[in-house]
Amino acid sequence: MNHIPTTVSVPVPQGLRPRCAEATCFVRSNTPVNGEYRLLTLDAPEAILDCQPGQFFQLLCPQPDGEHPFLRRPMSIYGYDKAEGRLEFLYKVTGAGTRGLATLRAGDAFNVLGPLGQGFSMQDDWQNLMLVARGVGLATLAPLARMAREKGRKLTAICSARSPELTMSVDLFESYGAEVIIVHDKDGSSTPEALRPLIEARIAKGDVDAFYTCGSSRLLRLLQDLGETHGIPGEIAMEQQMACGLGMCQACVRSFRVGGRVIQRRVCREGPVFPISEAM
Amino acid sequence: MRDLQTVDLSARVGALTFKNPIMPASGTFSEDLADVFDLDVLGAHVLKTIMHGTRTGNPTPRVCDMQAGMINAIGIPSKGIDYFRDEMLPYWAAFNAPLVVSISAHSVDEFAQLCSEVSLPGVTAIEANISCPNIEADGNAFAMRPDTTHEVVTRLRAATDLPLWAKLTPNTGEPVEVARAAQDAGADALVVANTMLGMSIDIDTRRPRLGNVMGGMSGPAVKPIALRMTYQCARACDIPVIGCGGISTLEDVLEFLIAGASAVQVGTATFQSPTVMARLITELEDWMTSRGLISLDQIINTLEAPNAGVFK
Numbered sequence: 001m002n003h004i005p006t007t008v009s010v011p012v013p014q015g016l017r018p019r020c021a022e023a024t025c026f027v028r029s030n031t032p033v034n035g036e037y038r039l040l041t042l043d044a045p046e047a048i049l050d051c052q053p054g055q056f057f058q059l060l061c062p063q064p065d066g067e068h069p070f071l072r073r074p075m076s077i078y079g080y081d082k083a084e085g086r087l088e089f090l091y092k093v094t095g096a097g098t099r100g101l102a103t104l105r106a107g108d109a110f111n112v113l114g115p116l117g118q119g120f121s122m123q124d125d126w127q128n129l130m131l132v133a134r135g136v137g138l139a140t141l142a143p144l145a146r147m148a149r150e151k152g153r154k155l156t157a158i159c160s161a162r163s164p165e166l167t168m169s170v171d172l173f174e175s176y177g178a179e180v181i182i183v184h185d186k187d188g189s190s191t192p193e194a195l196r197p198l199i200e201a202r203i204a205k206g207d208v209d210a211f212y213t214c215g216s217s218r219l220l221r222l223l224q225d226l227g228e229t230h231g232i233p234g235e236i237a238m239e240q241q242m243a244c245g246l247g248m249c250q251a252c253v254r255s256f257r258v259g260g261r262v263i264q265r266r267v268c269r270e271g272p273v274f275p276i277s278e279a280m
Numbered sequence: 281m282r283d284l285q286t287v288d289l290s291a292r293v294g295a296l297t298f299k300n301p302i303m304p305a306s307g308t309f310s311e312d313l314a315d316v317f318d319l320d321v322l323g324a325h326v327l328k329t330i331m332h333g334t335r336t337g338n339p340t341p342r343v344c345d346m347q348a349g350m351i352n353a354i355g356i357p358s359k360g361i362d363y364f365r366d367e368m369l370p371y372w373a374a375f376n377a378p379l380v381v382s383i384s385a386h387s388v389d390e391f392a393q394l395c396s397e398v399s400l401p402g403v404t405a406i407e408a409n410i411s412c413p414n415i416e417a418d419g420n421a422f423a424m425r426p427d428t429t430h431e432v433v434t435r436l437r438a439a440t441d442l443p444l445w446a447k448l449t450p451n452t453g454e455p456v457e458v459a460r461a462a463q464d465a466g467a468d469a470l471v472v473a474n475t476m477l478g479m480s481i482d483i484d485t486r487r488p489r490l491g492n493v494m495g496g497m498s499g500p501a502v503k504p505i506a507l508r509m510t511y512q513c514a515r516a517c518d519i520p521v522i523g524c525g526g527i528s529t530l531e532d533v534l535e536f537l538i539a540g541a542s543a544v545q546v547g548t549a550t551f552q553s554p555t556v557m558a559r560l561i562t563e564l565e566d567w568m569t570s571r572g573l574i575s576l577d578q579i580i581n582t583l584e585a586p587n588a589g590v591f592k
């Protein structure tokens with residue numbers, strides 16, 4: 001490598017390693033994945049690569065022509081490898097910040113902050129895992145595939161999209177030994193009504209100990225309902241507009257139902273991963 | 281080893297001395313930043329404004345982007361005075377850096393009561409947020425007018441023996457009169473300033489970008505306003521001014537000091553770079569060393585041709 005990535009050096013409390021850091025990475029590649037998504041691969045310093053699936057980074061996006069994204073943009077970790085010094089994000093171009101990301105070229109320096117937030121847990125009795133996700137949520141859930149294999153768990157991934165060619169991460173899930181079921185809007189297989197019997201059949205076979213999902217409120221309601229009926233726990237990765245990403249500003253709160261009360265939690269700090277049963 | 285003339289970064293704000301002039305701005309700082317650097321390097325710790333009871337804050341989205349800055353309508357989510365006393369104060373009191381507690385309220389009575397209740401051992405100074413534009417309807421706040429400023433600061437002064445700082449708003453058309461009113465009512469220092477009221481609309485949905493419709497602008501875009509007001513207040517008043525607004529580089533810090541600020545607060549810049557305050561302290565020391573300066577007194581209030589303008 002020509003470039004040596006560096007972290008910003010600041011005094012650190014004695015004996016305490018920072019849990020997250022601001023670091024300069026260098027772009028390895030930044031390529032379209034399909035019509036809507038791009039994969040950004042970075043050379044990253046070791047100090048920021050103790051990641052958990054479900055955690056995220058705050059990216060300082062370059063300024064595209066005529067636009068001025070100011071705040072950092074939160075992006076889930078898509079892939080990471082400490083030995084290789086690699087960090088990946090899968091993103092959808094939706095506005096100024098992500099248009100800025102799309103301008104990154106191999107060799108560019110790029111400032112990231114992370115890893116941030118609480119990742120997915122995989123409790124010991126969760127042997128058979130079912131992941132149900134859609135769109136860019138598949139980026140957030142993708143690292144679960146590797147975690148499942150490392151822990152010797154069985155994973156079924158239901159990947160939903162508007163049309164079959166827009167489903168993402170299928171190869172990645174399969175490469176880690178997951179069973180992939182593709183559902184989409186074109187043939188109606190992605191509606192909650194169509195998904196319910198599909199998932200219930202798996203539950204009946206004893207194939208589901210825990211659910212993982214993200215974003216979509218229709219999927220959340222379906223899994224909350226199935227989880228409650230069949231006593232199956234699970235986790236959801238949630239999103240909210242952020243400023244600091246560290247827990248300081250209270251921008252990113254969402255409501256959760258906990259013990260009969262509605263409380264607010266910060267997506268960046270207490271989340272972005274929460275129990276499915278408490279999400280609203 | 282440096283030679284005899286070691287740089288002294290200490291900053292005096294009235295009766296208080298801080299080991300350096302860099303402190304966080306209220307609402308942009310919390311214990312979470314301890315994950316990123318040692319918070320004891322800071323001149324002081326300034327906490328998010330607390331109110332007396334528990335409050336949830338504004339609807340989301342609470343923040344949006346603007347060119348060279350951001351707009352926030354967080355509101356003041358507060359866990360109340362009991363939580364502050366029992367949970368937060370012990371944590372912050374354990375640091376060497378002095379603790380500044382920011383408070384606010386909807387009425388003068390409530391404000392004064394809270395002020396007396398937070399005057400606890402472990403608290404070094406009280407910052408009265410009489411300027412937060414999100415609390416009262418359409419951004420009206422005590423610090424919009426000299427008479428309401430005088431009234432509330434008089435009551436706060438009577439409620440505490442601790443150093444009392446008044447945080448002003450750039451939304452007023454009478455900054456000098458408001459600053460003097462705070463001084464006359466017994467404030468020990470002025471924090472200049474809070475956010476500037478603003479708004480943003482998504483043209484596709486035609487909806488406001490903030491759940492609260494309007495919010496406070498901060499970041500580099502508002503720096504010239506805060507700098508101007510710092511200059512005005514420092515010239516009009518005898519009590520110290522703490523500059524705040526858009527500070528993100530060493531040059532920004534120096535501009536505020538030259539304009540008359542005794543210390544500065546850094547807010548939004550920490551969102552872009554969480555390590556920025558620690559860096560600014562080192563950069564300030566290096567800069568002073570390179571110029572042969574040993575004390576902030578050689579920088580503070582050293583504006584050349586300060587009387588050249590026609591505005592007051």
Ligand SMILES: Cc1cc2nc3c(=O)[nH]c(=O)nc-3n(C[C@H](O)[C@H](O)[C@H](O)COP(=O)(O)OP(=O)(O)OC[C@H]3O[C@@H](n4cnc5c(N)ncnc54)[C@H](O)[C@@H]3O)c2cc1C
Binds near residue numbers: 074091094240272
């Ligand atoms: C924890 C977390 C993980 C995320 N992971 C990914 C990911 O892996 N891949 C990906 O493509 N996107 C992800 N997002 C969403 C991503 O942050 C937003 O799409 C991005 O910030 C949009 O920025 P922009 O400037 O391009 O668009 P903007 O012009 O800012 O916004 C475009 C649209 O995106 C919405 N948006 C803006 N910021 C956020 C936000 N923080 N969260 C949700 N929606 C937002 C806006 O309301 C608007 O509708 C994640 C968000 C969070 C909170």
Ligand SMILES: Cc1cc2nc3c(=O)[nH]c(=O)nc-3n(C[C@H](O)[C@H](O)[C@H](O)COP(=O)(O)O)c2cc1C
Binds near residue numbers: 412447474499
């Ligand atoms: C997210 C956010 C929350 C804030 N909350 C408070 C607050 O609770 N009390 C207060 O006095 N000021 C609050 N402020 C204002 C800042 O303390 C500061 O005065 C202002 O942002 C200008 O400084 P900056 O440009 O360095 O951020 C807040 C600012 C931001 C961006």
Ligand code: FES
Binds near residue numbers: 242243245246250268
């Ligand atoms: S983004 Fe600041 S608290 Fe979550």
